[in-house]
Amino acid sequence: MYKIAVAGTGYVGLVAGVTFAEVGHHVTCVDIDEEKVKLMKSGVSPIYEVGLDELMQKNYAAGRLDYTTDYESAYKDADAIFLGVGTPEQADGSANLSYIATVARQVAETIEKDCLVVVKSTVPVGTNDKVQQFIQDFLIHDVKVEVASNPEFLSQGSAVHDTMHAARIIIGTESKWAEDRLMEIYEPFQLPIVSVNRRSAEMIKYASNDFLALKISYMNDIANLCELVGADVQDVARGMSFDERIGSKFLNAGIGFGGSCFPKDTKALDYIARQNGYELKTIKAAIDVNKDQKTALYKKASKRLITFSGLKVAVLGLTFKPGTDDLREAPSLDNVPLLLEQGADIYAYDPVGAEHFAKFYPEGRNGNGSITYVSNVEQALKDGNVCFVFTEWGEVKAVTPEMYKNLMRTPLIYDGRNIYSVDDMKEVGVEYYSIGRQAVSRSHVNESEMIKLQTSRY
Numbered sequence: 001m002y003k004i005a006v007a008g009t010g011y012v013g014l015v016a017g018v019t020f021a022e023v024g025h026h027v028t029c030v031d032i033d034e035e036k037v038k039l040m041k042s043g044v045s046p047i048y049e050v051g052l053d054e055l056m057q058k059n060y061a062a063g064r065l066d067y068t069t070d071y072e073s074a075y076k077d078a079d080a081i082f083l084g085v086g087t088p089e090q091a092d093g094s095a096n097l098s099y100i101a102t103v104a105r106q107v108a109e110t111i112e113k114d115c116l117v118v119v120k121s122t123v124p125v126g127t128n129d130k131v132q133q134f135i136q137d138f139l140i141h142d143v144k145v146e147v148a149s150n151p152e153f154l155s156q157g158s159a160v161h162d163t164m165h166a167a168r169i170i171i172g173t174e175s176k177w178a179e180d181r182l183m184e185i186y187e188p189f190q191l192p193i194v195s196v197n198r199r200s201a202e203m204i205k206y207a208s209n210d211f212l213a214l215k216i217s218y219m220n221d222i223a224n225l226c227e228l229v230g231a232d233v234q235d236v237a238r239g240m241s242f243d244e245r246i247g248s249k250f251l252n253a254g255i256g257f258g259g260s261c262f263p264k265d266t267k268a269l270d271y272i273a274r275q276n277g278y279e280l281k282t283i284k285a286a287i288d289v290n291k292d293q294k295t296a297l298y299k300k301a302s303k304r305l306i307t308f309s310g311l312k313v314a315v316l317g318l319t320f321k322p323g324t325d326d327l328r329e330a331p332s333l334d335n336v337p338l339l340l341e342q343g344a345d346i347y348a349y350d351p352v353g354a355e356h357f358a359k360f361y362p363e364g365r366n367g368n369g370s371i372t373y374v375s376n377v378e379q380a381l382k383d384g385n386v387c388f389v390f391t392e393w394g395e396v397k398a399v400t401p402e403m404y405k406n407l408m409r410t411p412l413i414y415d416g417r418n419i420y421s422v423d424d425m426k427e428v429g430v431e432y433y434s435i436g437r438q439a440v441s442r443s444h445v446n447e448s449e450m451i452k453l454q455t456s457r458y
């Protein structure tokens with residue numbers, strides 16, 4: 001078993017560190033934040049991720065996992081150092097590599113034995129060659145150091161499971177020594193390993209993420225056309241999914257992709273292409289479609305209503321997807337300011353994201369409107385006029401058409417995740433709009449109320 005250090009305790013770093021310990025390696029996670037280190041030592045994860053706390057407690061107690069701010073002690077005799085620090089997007093779409101550079105320098109100045117430096121963070125193609133050179137330049141001791149690329153494919157909300165059961169491990173190395181060491185580190189996971197060179201590994205990460213983003217934008221584009229021609233995008237997706245070449249995953253139309261990866265990685269690849277004098281037309285289109293899609297429902301609602309001013313608007317779900325407290329690039333952040341600007345009185349519900357959201361939009365009056373955070377779906381809907389569904393949390397999915405009808409004053413639902421049945425809404429008589437599917441408009445509702453009236457008469 002190896003002695004491993006992990007730099008950065010965000011989603012990528014912490015989950016990597018904990019799972020390495022779980023398979024038997026000795027791991028020290030390094031972070032600059034003293035408070036965070038204290039929290040982790042007490043067995044609490046700074047990020048919300050199913051099953052992570054349990055694994056942290058178990059491996060810490062077993063002595064295989066530790067946390068520190070003292071990078072020197074963690075790096076100096078490590079067999080491998082994994083970099084899981086952030087590479088945030090800059091204004092021009094490029095990735096900010098300053099955290100990578102800081103850690104690379106610390107590594108160069110502290111390691112006292114041969115060491116494999118493994119970059120897990122998503123970095124532009126060619127970055128790891130530069131990291132290799134950078135470390136070499138600042139190296140103090142006479143040791144061998146090699147940089148490998150090992151991109152991460154975990155999804156937030158299922159990060160531990162995704163890591164322990166990954167579809168594949170991508171390793172990008174430039175020598176047999178580095179390849180063998182990285183293969184051995186991953187051997188206990190018993191997962192398929194794809195071994196390529198460093199640049200290909202870096203590219204696999206972008207190409208994979210951007211392909212998925214493209215798939216979503218494609219389905220959103222098709223969804224918008226479905227609405228115009230009277231087709232149902234969910235039926236279309238189901239029909240497509242039987243073709244194994246297409247597959248059944250990531251065909252869900254909605255209000256666009258968010259999160260820490262797809263928005264950033266599409267822009268980064270577009271930037272890399274432009275830097276190389278190439279125009280990546282497909283990815284540009286995926287970015288464009290996504291931008292429009294995020295406010296598609298708001299635009300629909302604006303056409304339907306004269307104003308949002310004085311209306312009680314329920315917002316169900318704030319995070320970019322269920323199972324996480326992450327708000328990065330969440331559609332709620334595009335829509336809530338528009339609603340507030342139009343004078344809406346928002347009642348927002350999210351099982352884990354509300355506290356964080358309140359940092360951007362504090363409870364109370366906000367511009368022309370107001371926002372109130374509530375602790376359950378019923379409170380959000382009570383006496384409401386309009387409801388927007390932004391995240392498909394279980395408790396939001398569980399809301400029935402009857403609840404909308406009975407709790408709200410004027411049930412008018414905009415479902416950004418296509419989680420309810422159009423037929424059920426029609427049956428109960430709830431005005432309902434979603435993405436790429438038939439709308440249950442006011443006239444349908446009146447029609448269903450008429451039918452009910454008639455049925456009750458006879």
Ligand code: UDX
Nearest residue numbers: 152153154155156250251252254257258259261320321
């Ligand atoms: C993604 C990748 O899945 C993961 O492999 C990579 O390492 C990081 O980026 P993540 O951002 O955690 O993971 O979430 P994911 O479940 O992929 O969803 C991303 C966004 O796409 C979400 O906003 C989600 O709502 C949206 N999405 C996903 C759709 O709109 N439709 C779909 O069919 C699938």
